[in-house]
Amino acid sequence: MEGKRRRIVDNILVRKLEGFAPLSSEDKSFLNHILPQSRLVAPREDIVRQGLQIPCIHLVLDGFACRYKLLADGSRQICSFLVPGDMCSMGSFIVRTADHNIGALSLCQVIEIEPQIVLQMLARPAINRALWWISIVHEAVLREWLVNVSQRNAELRLAHLFCELHQRLEVVGLVRNNSFEVPLTQGELADTMGLTSVHVNRTLKSLRAQGLLEFKDKHATIHNIERLRDLCQFDPTYLHIHDNAPPVEDRFAKAS
């Protein structure tokens, strides 16, 4: 049981990192032999608290977590989702204080990666690059969310978000039959999209009526992903899957 869980655990990190570039068998073996203790985090429980010291680097094995900020008037903005395979990258290593919260949305299984393990990861060039990649993709996703909230109406916003989740969950093998788990309430979707839960509800109803997107019982179903992508102009390039840049030496060769 323990061994089985451990294997599942490491597989998802390898799978995630190989969404960038293939890893050598040594690197994979290294990742399969770090044996951090995983723990469960209850829904609504915080993993990182804004203003406090960042405890360590976390990897989500199962469940949805999110980064969020609270405003004085009580409103909340969810700034990103951490889905299985995602980790909060280098922040705790570089900077003293957290500028945002990270909290579990559903029951989460997370791993706390110890600082000395992170040093070992950084010492491996391919993993080092993959960590940079995570950071760059995170930035790109944030930009896309900014565009989403700033430029698109409620219908296109929701469509785009579900296209993104579909793509990200597919990479880690969590989409089956056009359907995937999204353990969010409509209120949480609202806090993500800068809408009210009332308006999210109405917009989901409209998308459902158009046969574009069903969201029920914490599961999303997209019958025709192409149609949904066309609607909101979803272009997955920004997720930079398998978008490894050529090494510096090759670029010299190309330049000369």
Added chain:
Amino acid sequence: MEGKRRRIVDNILVRKLEGFAPLSSEDKSFLNHILPQSRLVAPREDIVRQGLQIPCIHLVLDGFACRYKLLADGSRQICSFLVPGDMCSMGSFIVRTADHNIGALSLCQVIEIEPQIVLQMLARPAINRALWWISIVHEAVLREWLVNVSQRNAELRLAHLFCELHQRLEVVGLVRNNSFEVPLTQGELADTMGLTSVHVNRTLKSLRAQGLLEFKDKHATIHNIERLRDLCQFDPTYLHIHDNAPPVEDRFAKAS
């Protein structure tokens, strides 16, 4: 003349990086001896084009540039500003294709840092950390912009943006007498804030009437920064100035 410009040039990068943590004199000397050729970029000219290969890493010496995305309906979202001292960090090193454009807003003086120089920078631990810091702060700024656009009304949005610019420009010594250059049109502000230029105009008028913020002739003046910060709950923590995390060894000491 050349020597003087070169000194000014390197000073701003050193100054920017020391906004994180002090550099050793060797590191500073290293940064003062990279001698990249700077070039001028005209307003509206692009430095990086979405979908194409990212040419190399750029450092802005003077002027404002921005990252932006275009949508099919012609609308534009400005996703971040590059002010003097800012560089577009590791993207070109890690990932093949640009997921956004970078373009000059005003006449810009920029430096193109060659890949092998970046390798040398990465080889120096303190500079390596500072590059991670840049990336982390970039992410934090994006989150704050998302909150801004998603949760605040036009008045608070503009107030918050100008508080941020005030803080960022002060770090590199570009604020004098509560006043600093912001070479943007109201239309560009609108594309930044997810508003129309008409509404930006009206909102600036209101802020001016309240004595909070003057924006005229490409210059912003904030007579009472405290009052403006209170209004929009600006908390500069997210810029992580001098927020260097303790090294891993110290954390072990603390833990034991």
Added chain:
DNA sequence: CGTAAAATTGATCTGTCTCAACGTGGGTGG
């Protein structure tokens, strides 16, 4: 089961957009 959170629907209100007109300043060609 019972109870609270979440989803759903209706009616009304409002911040921001849209369309439209006019003012203004700086650059360019004659």
Added chain:
DNA sequence: CCACCCACGTTGAGACAGATCAATTTTACG
């Protein structure tokens, strides 16, 4: 050096997406 021009700024009036307020139904869970 003037006159035109065009981008930018400014102001007004009306329209609309989404918020707000409120009530009811459904679902999840102890």
